[in-house]
Amino acid sequence: MSEPIIVARDVSKWYGNVIGLNNFNLEVRKGITGIVGPNGAGKSTLFKLLVGTIKANKGSMLVMGESPWKNPSQLKDIGFCPDYEFLPRDLTGKDFLRFVGGVHGMSGQALAKRSVEVLELVGMTEASERFMGGYSKGMKQRMKIAGSILHDPKLLLLDEPLSGTDPVARRELIDMIKGLNREHGHDIIVSSHVLFEVERLTHDVALLYKGRAVATGDISEIRGMMSNHPHRIVVQGKGLVGLAKGLVDRPYTVSVQLWSDRSALTVEVSRPDELFDSMAALIAETGCEVEGMRSLDDDLESLFKYLAGW
Amino acid sequence: MGLNPVEYRPWNGQRNRQARRFLVVAESIFHHDLRSKWFLAVLIIGTFLAFALNIYLVSSSPHESLTPELMAGQMQNALFYIFLVILVSIVCSDLLSEDLRSNSFVLYFSRALKPEGYLLGKLTGAFITLAIFGLFPSLILAMAVTATQSGSDYLASAEVMLETVVAGLWVTFFFIPIALLISSLTARRTYAAVGTFMVLFVPGIISGLFVQFDHNWRLLDPSSVLAMSMDVIYGLGLPAEVDAWLFYAAIFAFIIPPLTLVYWRIQRKGVGK
Amino acid sequence: MTGAMTASTRTASEELGDNPICASDVVVRFGATAALDHFSVDVPRGVVGLLGPNGAGKSTFIKAVLGLLDAESGRISVEGLDPSSDKMAIRDLVGYMPEHDCLIEAMTGVELVSYMGQISGMAKQDSIPRSHEVLDFVGLNEQRYRPISTYSTGMKQRIKLAQAIVHDPKIIFLDEPTSGMDPQGREEMLDLIGRIAATDKSILLSSHILNDVEMVCKNVIIVSNGKAVTQGGIESLLSQGTERKRVVLRGQPDAFARFMGMLSSEHEVLSVSEEFKQYTVVFVNTKESTSVFELAHQFGVQLRSYLPDRFDLEDVFIDALKGAC
Numbered sequence: 081m082s083e084p085i086i087v088a089r090d091v092s093k094w095y096g097n098v099i100g101l102n103n104f105n106l107e108v109r110k111g112i113t114g115i116v117g118p119n120g121a122g123k124s125t126l127f128k129l130l131v132g133t134i135k136a137n138k139g140s141m142l143v144m145g146e147s148p149w150k151n152p153s154q155l156k157d158i159g160f161c162p163d164y165e166f167l168p169r170d171l172t173g174k175d176f177l178r179f180v181g182g183v184h185g186m187s188g189q190a191l192a193k194r195s196v197e198v199l200e201l202v203g204m205t206e207a208s209e210r211f212m213g214g215y216s217k218g219m220k221q222r223m224k225i226a227g228s229i230l231h232d233p234k235l236l237l238l239d240e241p242l243s244g245t246d247p248v249a250r251r252e253l254i255d256m257i258k259g260l261n262r263e264h265g266h267d268i269i270v271s272s273h274v275l276f277e278v279e280r281l282t283h284d285v286a287l288l289y290k291g292r293a294v295a296t297g298d299i300s301e302i303r304g305m306m307s308n309h310p311h312r313i314v315v316q317g318k319g320l321v322g323l324a325k326g327l328v329d330r331p332y333t334v335s336v337q338l339w340s341d342r343s344a345l346t347v348e349v350s351r352p353d354e355l356f357d358s359m360a361a362l363i364a365e366t367g368c369e370v371e372g373m374r375s376l377d378d379d380l381e382s383l384f385k386y387l388a389g390w
Numbered sequence: 391m392g393l394n395p396v397e398y399r400p401w402n403g404q405r406n407r408q409a410r411r412f413l414v415v416a417e418s419i420f421h422h423d424l425r426s427k428w429f430l431a432v433l434i435i436g437t438f439l440a441f442a443l444n445i446y447l448v449s450s451s452p453h454e455s456l457t458p459e460l461m462a463g464q465m466q467n468a469l470f471y472i473f474l475v476i477l478v479s480i481v482c483s484d485l486l487s488e489d490l491r492s493n494s495f496v497l498y499f500s501r502a503l504k505p506e507g508y509l510l511g512k513l514t515g516a517f518i519t520l521a522i523f524g525l526f527p528s529l530i531l532a533m534a535v536t537a538t539q540s541g542s543d544y545l546a547s548a549e550v551m552l553e554t555v556v557a558g559l560w561v562t563f564f565f566i567p568i569a570l571l572i573s574s575l576t577a578r579r580t581y582a583a584v585g586t587f588m589v590l591f592v593p594g595i596i597s598g599l600f601v602q603f604d605h606n607w608r609l610l611d612p613s614s615v616l617a618m619s620m621d622v623i624y625g626l627g628l629p630a631e632v633d634a635w636l637f638y639a640a641i642f643a644f645i646i647p648p649l650t651l652v653y654w655r656i657q658r659k660g661v662g663k
Numbered sequence: 664m665t666g667a668m669t670a671s672t673r674t675a676s677e678e679l680g681d682n683p684i685c686a687s688d689v690v691v692r693f694g695a696t697a698a699l700d701h702f703s704v705d706v707p708r709g710v711v712g713l714l715g716p717n718g719a720g721k722s723t724f725i726k727a728v729l730g731l732l733d734a735e736s737g738r739i740s741v742e743g744l745d746p747s748s749d750k751m752a753i754r755d756l757v758g759y760m761p762e763h764d765c766l767i768e769a770m771t772g773v774e775l776v777s778y779m780g781q782i783s784g785m786a787k788q789d790s791i792p793r794s795h796e797v798l799d800f801v802g803l804n805e806q807r808y809r810p811i812s813t814y815s816t817g818m819k820q821r822i823k824l825a826q827a828i829v830h831d832p833k834i835i836f837l838d839e840p841t842s843g844m845d846p847q848g849r850e851e852m853l854d855l856i857g858r859i860a861a862t863d864k865s866i867l868l869s870s871h872i873l874n875d876v877e878m879v880c881k882n883v884i885i886v887s888n889g890k891a892v893t894q895g896g897i898e899s900l901l902s903q904g905t906e907r908k909r910v911v912l913r914g915q916p917d918a919f920a921r922f923m924g925m926l927s928s929e930h931e932v933l934s935v936s937e938e939f940k941q942y943t944v945v946f947v948n949t950k951e952s953t954s955v956f957e958l959a960h961q962f963g964v965q966l967r968s969y970l971p972d973r974f975d976l977e978d979v980f981i982d983a984l985k986g987a988c
Contacts, residue, residue, distance in 0.1 A: 118845030360960035405784030500759035
């Protein structure tokens with residue numbers, strides 16, 4: 081296992097009576113990590129702590145081994161793309177990058193070369209001469225990301241990069257973000273409250289709820305740890321009555337429910353791996369024909385449901 | 391016995407005629423204002439200062455009958471105008487700016503309400519609300535004076551009373567179009583309120599500077615025009631030094647262009663511009 | 664335009680069939696650009712998804728149906744009514760939930776819903792009890808007595824839905840009804856939409872979240888550059904027959920390689936991909952499923968899902984847009 085790039089230990093941050101993060105613990109490793117949670121779960125507070133604009137009331141936070149608070153030199157290694165819109169309407173994309181470059185102390189040939197590179201990377205070369213006021217939602221997101229990777233940071237923080245984009249723009253952004261990690265080696269932290277968007281980007285997630293990281297890790301592994309919530313699996317096909325009877329006898333089965341038209345059954349199991357491994361034998365034994373088999377809650381949404389107590 | 395779960399249910403009631411729906415808008419404004427502390431406070435102080443004392447003084451001093459001069463004087467009272475303008479600023483400032491701020495035009499115009507119905511509703515709502523100050527106190531004054539008159543010419547008093555109804559309605563209405571226009575220009579309530587107040591007062595200061603050169607400069611000031619129209623309503627005639635045509639042109643200018651502009655803005659909003 | 668309209672004595676609905684909303688060859692222009700460019704659709708009853716990128720013409724179409732915009736040519740029929748002449752009657756049949764913030768923040772939830780009901784023609788004594796009923800339905804509890812300015816995004820979405828259904832319209836337009844909502848709120852909103860649709864309403868749902876569309880819509884219309892490029896039932900758009908199977912497997916790479924070697928010798932394998940530590944294989948299976956399950960077991964790879972391969976709605980969507988260009 082590689083060194084974690086972010087370590088948060090018992091971090092709490094409150095604003096008056098409102099708590100943003102509460103005894104928050106997190107380790108983020110290289111690659112793409114999804115920060116998921118409903119509005120107000122603490123995602124924005126976390127980002128602000130990571131870039132050092134606010135200080136935790138309690139606990140310690142290390143980003144690539146250093147504390148971000150009052151550590152402006154670290155910002156050269158972090159690119160932050162906030163969720164709100166800040167692009168000036170009456171600047172062109174190129175001018176915007178020139179401005180951002182100035183902020184990072186870049187200039188001249190180096191800046192010009194890097195700008196061209198970054199624009200190419202986010203696919204905005206053509207539109208870069210136009211005023212940003214006329215950009216679509218997807219283009220604005222690309223431009224924002226371009227601004228945040230201009231200084232070639234190691235770590236990229238993207239706050240809700242997909243919100244409000246249409247499916248075409250969303251797919252392009254997802255591919256682009258994956259590419260930034262795979263081809264250009266940026267480590268990326270992405271936040272979103274739309275779970276299946278995150279699921280397509282990465283399976284390494286941290287689930288935030290009420291200021292806590294209620295779960296971290298690989299989606300399937302997290303699901304596997306939750307042994308008190310049986311997995312539901314639907315099997316469709318013919319001759320399922322026999323299969324249902326067979327399933328009832330298995331030790332891992334919690335319940336079997338045959339659909340009223342006998343075209344499918346829903347089985348709840350405590351140890352799904354055992355079910356999947358024994359399916360071949362079960363089918364052979366009972367002589368049924370399986371047309372489809374799928375897990376109902378192997379996704380982020382059901383994880384959330386169980387962990388957040390919905 | 392029976393089940394009645396929370397579910398979506400159809401509603402099969404009767405709908406009101408579409409042409410009457412502007413009244414819903416008007417009623418909502420009226421109810422909202424009657425619950426507003428600011429409105430009630432200014433209304434009570436204004437009624438007390440501009441009317442209560444006068445009602446007492448005039449009705450307790452000896453008088454033959456209700457005269458047009460008396461009522462015209464009351465309706466040209468500076469205190470009355472100041473409070474009227476403050477009330478207009480309070481009532482009208484949020485009429486359109488609130489909908490601009492919240493983008494709620496789409497809620498109105500996706501329903502069977504035309505822009506003209508919406509505008510009429512806003513206008514009617516403001517009108518009914520302001521009539522509490524513009525019409526009723528002067529009517530009460532007129533009635534009190536008539537009730538305590540020593541002479542027997544009740545017919546003459548009745549005529550003045552009728553003129554007072556017209557004057558009260560006119561006073562109530564007069565500032566609303568300008569105030570609506572200001573409210574349609576900004577999404578901030580305070581801007582609209584202060585803006586209305588300024589637009590209704592500043593011209594008075596400017597016209598005061600120039601009136602020594604030509605008396606027609608008084609027509610720049612909405613309050614002066616309103617005061618003069620009181621003389622016309624009570625049959626006392628315009629001041630000789632003011633041009634009658636210019637006077638009517640001024641009235642037109644204070645009402646029609648603002649309403650047209652507001653209507654145009656609402657219509658554009660309705661399409662989602 | 665008027666000449667052509669008066670020349671025809673038939674009503675719009677007779678020409679266009681008896682679906683709740685039909686449009687044929689509708690052109691709406693903003694200046695030089697055509698927002699709707701010979702736009703033709705037949706919207707069936709039930710929940711219909713209206714899909715398209717931003718600026719494709721979805722909102723323009725809804726505005727044209729409501730008579731907020733005039734069509735330059737073409738014909739629209741809404742329950743047999745024509746927006747160019749009966750727009751007020753149409754608006755009484757329609758409920759509209761806009762995408763963006765539009766609520767009057769100074770009002771309380773119940774005030775707003777009741778007020779909007781009255782503007783739609785309900786008497787006060789009808790609209791007040793009905794508003795409470797509708798708010799119960801959308802799940803807004805005690806908050807209904809507080810000003811809307813204090814509401815969360817999810818509560819605002821519920822109020823927006825409530826005001827769209829308070830007058831019991833036959834046709835309901837929902838513009839991005841789940842936007843900004845968290846997963847639980849999303850699920851509840853979709854459930855509400857399904858329950859409204861069960862009462863024989865026509866619901867036109869526009870959304871960028873294709874999972875939502877797939878969950879509640881029976882039919883979809885895909886709009887691109889002012890044209891309806893694809894329309895039809897979701898099932899038929901996504902179906903690829905039952906023989907193509909998509910399976911998800913987990914296991915060691917070498918075990919998987921041996922399994923694939925065997926599988927491809929018996930079946931036609933269409934695609935193999937690996938992501939997030941699991942393999943997805945699409946292949947043609949004309950025989951029974953037993954052999955595939957056994958094969959997986961035999962080579963020590965775990966078969967986690969076995970389903971008929973369907974098109975992804977997102978692929979259908981993107982292909983439809985490409986085809987239109």
